[in-house]
Amino acid sequence: MKFRGKIVDVACLNHFTRVVTTISKLTKMCVLRLTPDNLFFVLSEKVANGGVSMWCELSQANFFDEYQMEGVSPEDNEICLEVTPENLSRALKTVQSAKSVKVKLTKKHCPCLTIAAELPTLSSTSRVVTHDVPVDVIPRRLWHEFREPSVPDFDVSIYLPPLKTMKNVVDRMKNLSNFLVIEANLNGEMNLKIETDLVSVTTHFKDLGNPPWGDDASQGGGPSQSRDQDSMAEARVDVRRLQQFLMGQQVNPSKAMCNIVHQRVLHLILLHEDVSLQYFIPAVA
Amino acid sequence: MNCVLDGNCVKAFGKAIHALSRVGDELWLDPTVKGLALRSVNSAHSAYACFLFAPMFFHQYNLGSALEQGSETIKCKLVMKSVLPLFRCLTSIERNVKQCEISIGTPCDRVMIRFFCRHGITKTHSVSFQESEALQAVFASHLCPNVLKAPARLLCDMVRHFPVSQEEITLSMSPLKVSLRNYFEGAKDHLKTMYTEMSLHPDEFDYFQVGVDSGITFCLKELRGLLAFAESHCLPVSVHSGAAGRPVCFSVEDMVVEATVVLATLIDSESRGPSQPTETLAPPTPRCVDAAALPVGYCDAHSNIPHDTAAGTELVASSQGSPIINSALMQLLPQTDIPNELCVPDEACHSASTTPASTTICSLLFRALSSDQDDPGLPVLAGYSDGEENMEDDDYPRSPQL
Numbered sequence: 001m002k003f004r005g006k007i008v009d010v011a012c013l014n015h016f017t018r019v020v021t022t023i024s025k026l027t028k029m030c031v032l033r034l035t036p037d038n039l040f041f042v043l044s045e046k047v048a049n050g051g052v053s054m055w056c057e058l059s060q061a062n063f064f065d066e067y068q069m070e071g072v073s074p075e076d077n078e079i080c081l082e083v084t085p086e087n088l089s090r091a092l093k094t095v096q097s098a099k100s101v102k103v104k105l106t107k108k109h110c111p112c113l114t115i116a117a118e119l120p121t122l123s124s125t126s127r128v129v130t131h132d133v134p135v136d137v138i139p140r141r142l143w144h145e146f147r148e149p150s151v152p153d154f155d156v157s158i159y160l161p162p163l164k165t166m167k168n169v170v171d172r173m174k175n176l177s178n179f180l181v182i183e184a185n186l187n188g189e190m191n192l193k194i195e196t197d198l199v200s201v202t203t204h205f206k207d208l209g210n211p212p213w214g215d216d217a218s219q220g221g222g223p224s225q226s227r228d229q230d231s232m233a234e235a236r237v238d239v240r241r242l243q244q245f246l247m248g249q250q251v252n253p254s255k256a257m258c259n260i261v262h263q264r265v266l267h268l269i270l271l272h273e274d275v276s277l278q279y280f281i282p283a284v285a
Numbered sequence: 286m287n288c289v290l291d292g293n294c295v296k297a298f299g300k301a302i303h304a305l306s307r308v309g310d311e312l313w314l315d316p317t318v319k320g321l322a323l324r325s326v327n328s329a330h331s332a333y334a335c336f337l338f339a340p341m342f343f344h345q346y347n348l349g350s351a352l353e354q355g356s357e358t359i360k361c362k363l364v365m366k367s368v369l370p371l372f373r374c375l376t377s378i379e380r381n382v383k384q385c386e387i388s389i390g391t392p393c394d395r396v397m398i399r400f401f402c403r404h405g406i407t408k409t410h411s412v413s414f415q416e417s418e419a420l421q422a423v424f425a426s427h428l429c430p431n432v433l434k435a436p437a438r439l440l441c442d443m444v445r446h447f448p449v450s451q452e453e454i455t456l457s458m459s460p461l462k463v464s465l466r467n468y469f470e471g472a473k474d475h476l477k478t479m480y481t482e483m484s485l486h487p488d489e490f491d492y493f494q495v496g497v498d499s500g501i502t503f504c505l506k507e508l509r510g511l512l513a514f515a516e517s518h519c520l521p522v523s524v525h526s527g528a529a530g531r532p533v534c535f536s537v538e539d540m541v542v543e544a545t546v547v548l549a550t551l552i553d554s555e556s557r558g559p560s561q562p563t564e565t566l567a568p569p570t571p572r573c574v575d576a577a578a579l580p581v582g583y584c585d586a587h588s589n590i591p592h593d594t595a596a597g598t599e600l601v602a603s604s605q606g607s608p609i610i611n612s613a614l615m616q617l618l619p620q621t622d623i624p625n626e627l628c629v630p631d632e633a634c635h636s637a638s639t640t641p642a643s644t645t646i647c648s649l650l651f652r653a654l655s656s657d658q659d660d661p662g663l664p665v666l667a668g669y670s671d672g673e674e675n676m677e678d679d680d681y682p683r684s685p686q687l
Contacts, residue, residue: 094446095446129482131446131481
């Protein structure tokens with residue numbers, strides 16, 4: 001197993017760092033899957049037990065100037081590593097001014113992802129800083145747990161309001177209740193509701209727009225066809241999970257949307273030019 | 286004692302207090318003829334910091350009537366928690382405070398800090414103090430084999446790569462390069478600990494002298510304050526060190542202020558020379574966390590033998606019964622016969638005074654100043670694994686090795 005990548009462009013390094021930082025805010029540990037074309041940050045807690053799952057896909061060509069990898073075997077040309085994204089994020093954050101950053105899979109006292117940065121200095125020689133981030137190699141037999149999740153048979157798909165606004169609302173609601181109901185319909189309306197013995201609060205968003213899934217939506221018979229435009233699909237979720245997702249976002253995505261499977265799962269999708277992030281929050285009764 | 290600082294200087298003063306707060310919980314104020322010294326030491330006595338502001342730094346500096354009476358000026362020990370909040374927000378101090386007056390008055394046991402702010406507002410803070418003997422460190426930097434001098438920027442940049450929570454780092458020096466690595470003792474949790482290493486070329490330093498290849502491990506936290514201070518004043522930082530186990534001294538000086546931080550280093554018998562590959566990450570055998578206990582100081586004008594510490598040591602019986610701060614931070618050089626130039630006469634405390642701006646002498650006398658020698662015994666600085674101050678122990682002082 002070998003992996004060696006090099007980032008030279010400052011903007012790419014910056015973007016990559018921000019992605020890793022976002023991931024680090026969402027989870028303490030996750031799996032990094034490396035394939036010849038992509039990098040994936042995957043988290044899959046047991047959804048049945050109320051765990052969230054996350055899937056973040058990056059196209060390597062958009063970040064790395066050089067990228068070479070050799071997977072476990074020619075048929076399974078992939079590498080799966082368990083890593084603490086916060087370590088990666090810390091290492092990357094300190095080398096933002098580097099001339100080049102190499103990320104390599106190495107074996108030091110344990111398998112590591114080594115981040116070696118070449119920093120500019122006043123003298124002729126450059127300074128090299130290395131950070132060794134320990135990782136755990138995931139054996140092939142467990143790889144099935146980290147497959148790309150399929151888009152669920154959602155009932156409603158809707159664009160999210162500006163994340164900052166949503167975050168503010170959710171932050172306030174968190175003080176009042178542990179659970180929040182998110183509901184939306186195909187008319188571009190979304191409500192965030194909490195209800196306790198003493199008080200119930202609802203925030204309404206209008207004119208959000210619904211993403212046209214088109215032919216892809218044929219799974220559920222096409223929500224746009226068979227569904228009443230005003231009927232709301234809802235999911236009651238743990239407000240802290242939602243808040244954690246919103247808190248971590250560092251950059252405004254080009255597209256942010258969510259799919260709601262009525263009383264089952266909330267599927268949040270953020271799209272950038274070169275990164276996509278999906279986050280699944282299960283609904284609770 | 287009474288002194289007045291102008292607006293710009295208050296910020297520098299505040300920065301010094303911030304730096305000192307990173308070291309210890311108590312702040313010693315020692316007004317002397319050479320200037321106002323602010324000092325702090327951590328509870329384990331493995332770190333000491335001193336900021337000496339020359340009289341020129343102040344708009345006005347009066348030692349007050351104490352001088353006229355011939356007695357020594359009052360030295361006070363303040364609780365850092367009561368002083369730090371006054372200087373917490375430096376940006377607002379910079380904007381609002383026009384002048385700051387500090388006075389120590391004998392009649393009431395209080396230090397008065399008065400801020401004259403804009404719009405005619407005056408804020409007066411009265412902080413109580415304990416009268417205490419001053420505390421200084423003995424450190425013969427001119428005896429250090431390794432001397433580095435670098436712009437603060439460089440050191441700050443290097444240190445920035447380590448997370449704020451990083452406790453200790455190892456600085457390795459050889460004639461070819463200088464490297465910094467973080468230090469972990471024990472294999473706590475492999476998956477969590479990230480190892481960082483970087484190296485610097487001798488060319489990057491303003492002054493580079495490596496007499497002894499060494500790798501010293503010291504606590505980074507206590508140093509950050511000084512580096513921040515140095516960077517804000519764009520001053521170069523000098524690093525004096527020796528082999529592992531010897532204390533390391535970081536100092537900064539300019540016309541009006543001299544700052545020093547002395548840190549104890551770990552005694553590490555492993556030959557983890559700087560040329561070793563980074564693969565040697567096998568955790569070192571755990572050893573006494575608290576490093577070379579700052580060896581008990583002595584100042585015996587007659588003795589040249591470093592180990593003879595018993596007789597003639599200046600001990601401090603603090604006038605108010607405060608703990609005897611007697612730890613002396615000193616270079617013990619058993620193998621050489623360098624005459625002990627650390628001995629200084631009793632009264633004259635060559636505290637970080639008018640040291641020439643070279644790397645030669647930066648001797649700080651680390652002992653309590655007193656002419657009383659009530660206590661013949663020698664308190665021992667015990668190993669600080671539990672952080673207790675072992676003040677009352679009369680045993681023969683242990684050498685740094687366990």
